[in-house]
Amino acid sequence: VFSQRTRWSSAENVIARAVEERRRSGQPFIDLTETNPTNVGLGLRAAELAQALGHPDVSRYRPLPLGMPSAREAVAQTFDGRVPVDHICLTASTSEAYGWLFKLLCDPGDRVLVPAPGYPLFDYLATMENVQLVAYPSRSWDDWSIDFARLESQVTPTTRAIILVSPSNPTGAMLHRDDLPRLAALCARSGLAIICDEVFADYAEPQAARVSSLAGFDEVLTFVLGGLSKSCLLPQMKVGWIAVSGPAPAVAEAMSRLDIIADSYLSVNTPTQLALPTFLSSRAEIQRPLRARLTANRARLTAELTATAATVLPSDGGWSAVIRVPETCSEETWTLRLLEQGVLVHPGFFFDFEGGAYLVVSLIVPETLFAEAARVLRRILIVPE
Numbered sequence: 001v002f003s004q005r006t007r008w009s010s011a012e013n014v015i016a017r018a019v020e021e022r023r024r025s026g027q028p029f030i031d032l033t034e035t036n037p038t039n040v041g042l043g044l045r046a047a048e049l050a051q052a053l054g055h056p057d058v059s060r061y062r063p064l065p066l067g068m069p070s071a072r073e074a075v076a077q078t079f080d081g082r083v084p085v086d087h088i089c090l091t092a093s094t095s096e097a098y099g100w101l102f103k104l105l106c107d108p109g110d111r112v113l114v115p116a117p118g119y120p121l122f123d124y125l126a127t128m129e130n131v132q133l134v135a136y137p138s139r140s141w142d143d144w145s146i147d148f149a150r151l152e153s154q155v156t157p158t159t160r161a162i163i164l165v166s167p168s169n170p171t172g173a174m175l176h177r178d179d180l181p182r183l184a185a186l187c188a189r190s191g192l193a194i195i196c197d198e199v200f201a202d203y204a205e206p207q208a209a210r211v212s213s214l215a216g217f218d219e220v221l222t223f224v225l226g227g228l229s230k231s232c233l234l235p236q237m238k239v240g241w242i243a244v245s246g247p248a249p250a251v252a253e254a255m256s257r258l259d260i261i262a263d264s265y266l267s268v269n270t271p272t273q274l275a276l277p278t279f280l281s282s283r284a285e286i287q288r289p290l291r292a293r294l295t296a297n298r299a300r301l302t303a304e305l306t307a308t309a310a311t312v313l314p315s316d317g318g319w320s321a322v323i324r325v326p327e328t329c330s331e332e333t334w335t336l337r338l339l340e341q342g343v344l345v346h347p348g349f350f351f352d353f354e355g356g357a358y359l360v361v362s363l364i365v366p367e368t369l370f371a372e373a374a375r376v377l378r379r380i381l382i383v384p385e
């Protein structure tokens with residue numbers, strides 16, 4: 001009775017079992033896989049949320065497929081005039097935005113190219129839309145630029161889009177400015193859209209050699225994704241957005257089709273849409289404590305791992321750090337050894353790293369806990385090369 005595409009494996013992996021065992025036996029650990037800002041003292045307090053959500057129009061329902069004009073305008077303002085309000089579509093999350101774009105761009109079996117290493121979010125979303133994901137590996141960790149030979153070799157007549165995540169989760173790498181002309185030429189030549197996930201864009205410093213945002217990029221059809229979960233540390237508010245740009249006829253067609261997709265769901269709730277201008281206007285303030293935490297935790301990690309066999313990889317931004325570890329044992333073994341000492345990290349294979357051994361840690365946990373965990377990492381990773 002069930003579809004083939006939802007026949008997911010429910011097998012637990014060794015690390016998940018070890019975590020469960022530790023929980024059951026009451027042994028505490030510091031969770032450096034934590035990425036939920038509401039679990040680490042970030043975001044707005046209940047009273048602030050209640051005030052923002054108490055808009056007088058909250059009792060009225062207006063089914064507007066792309067979202068309320070005031071909410072879309074607030075999102076457009078974050079792009080400093082590069083994307084007009086008419087080209088903004090609200091969604092209930094960035095994940096939902098991916099689902100809608102796969103519906104918009106792909107027929108069953110069509111291909112979408114995704115970066116590797118990358119966050120393992122896309123597999124399920126693509127499977128549910130009958131889309132085939134094909135990974136395109138980046139170059140090595142010292143620059144993470146696009147490996148065009150490998151990217152181009154993956155483009156076939158049924159390829160519809162290239163996903164970029166800038167800054168990347170987990171590497172933090174942003175789109176290199178030098179890569180953009182070649183990427184645009186490839187997309188124009190092969191009829192591909194760009195889907196640029198910029199959920200972490202507010203957590204990177206502008207750099208001349210990197211593209212800060214593709215919002216408003218008009219050479220090819222481009223969809224920039226963002227959302228409240230990262231920009232305002234409010235994942236519980238369930239709002240994301242798509243900013244569309246590109247050649248005018250393609251943008252007009254995309255907006256008219258997105259309107260029908262969005263109208264079929266009408267998934268963005270009214271209270272959050274009404275509160276969106278308030279949330280977005282306070283985003284610099286909301287982000288400030290996290291930015292300080294990210295800087296402090298990265299500096300702490302780098303300091304603790306100096307003169308160990310591990311290296312903290314350079315990053316342009318984002319919420320995580322990648323640690324290159326010796327290949328004297330597997331990523332799984334490193335992870336289990338750290339867990340035994342009370343620190344949970346992600347093994348690199350979770351993100352599809354190629355070559356070498358890696359661990360990934362979240363930088364959003366409070367500084368004192370993070371410092372404690374970093375000392376454990378140091379102790380475990382001090383091994384002769």
Ligand SMILES: Cc1ncc(COP(=O)(O)O)c(C=O)c1O
Pocket residue numbers: 035093094095096119121165168169197199226227228229230235239240
């Ligand atoms: C790169 C990236 N895109 C999108 C998402 C999902 O964001 P949302 O909560 O808006 O669905 C995540 C979640 O961590 C992410 O890492």
